[in-house]
Amino acid sequence: MKTFSVVTSVSMILTLTAAVLSIVGIAITGVYPGIFVLSLVSLIPIASKFFSKRIISKPNNFQKKYLTTFTIINLLLILVVLWMTFVIVHDRVLQDCC
Numbered sequence: 223m224k225t226f227s228v229v230t231s232v233s234m235i236l237t238l239t240a241a242v243l244s245i246v247g248i249a250i251t252g253v254y255p256g257i258f259v260l261s262l263v264s265l266i267p268i269a270s271k272f273f274s275k276r277i278i279s280k281p282n283n284f285q286k287k288y289l290t291t292f293t294i295i296n297l298l299l300i301l302v303v304l305w306m307t308f309v310i311v312h313d314r315v316l317q318d319c320c
Contacts, residue, residue, distance in 0.1 A: 226274065226289040226296075233296040234267035237303050244310065251314040256306055263303065267296055 241264045244257040270292040277285055312318055 223285075223289060226293045229293050229296045229300075230267050230271050230274075233299050233303075234264075234271065236300055237264040237267060240264075240303050240307050247310075247314065254310060254314055256310050260303065260306060263299060266299055270296060 237260065241257075241260045244254070244260050247254075248257065274289065274292070277288055280288075
């Protein structure tokens, strides 16, 4: 449970920060499709935290399976957000791509 909480919190902070900074970036560089994806992706850690509170009354085996699955999803989400942030920065801000 502790690993899930830490990974989900890091994922939530990272995705929400990237989404907010991307929305701010609209004023500087214009609309970019990655902004919409980051906004939607930021809902995943929020939903996983919400549903983890709802499954407290379920059996331990079910909780463990759920928490393991969403810990892995949130770890992958951190990698995706870091990659998207890198691509957006190089494509829109530094404009050194292609």
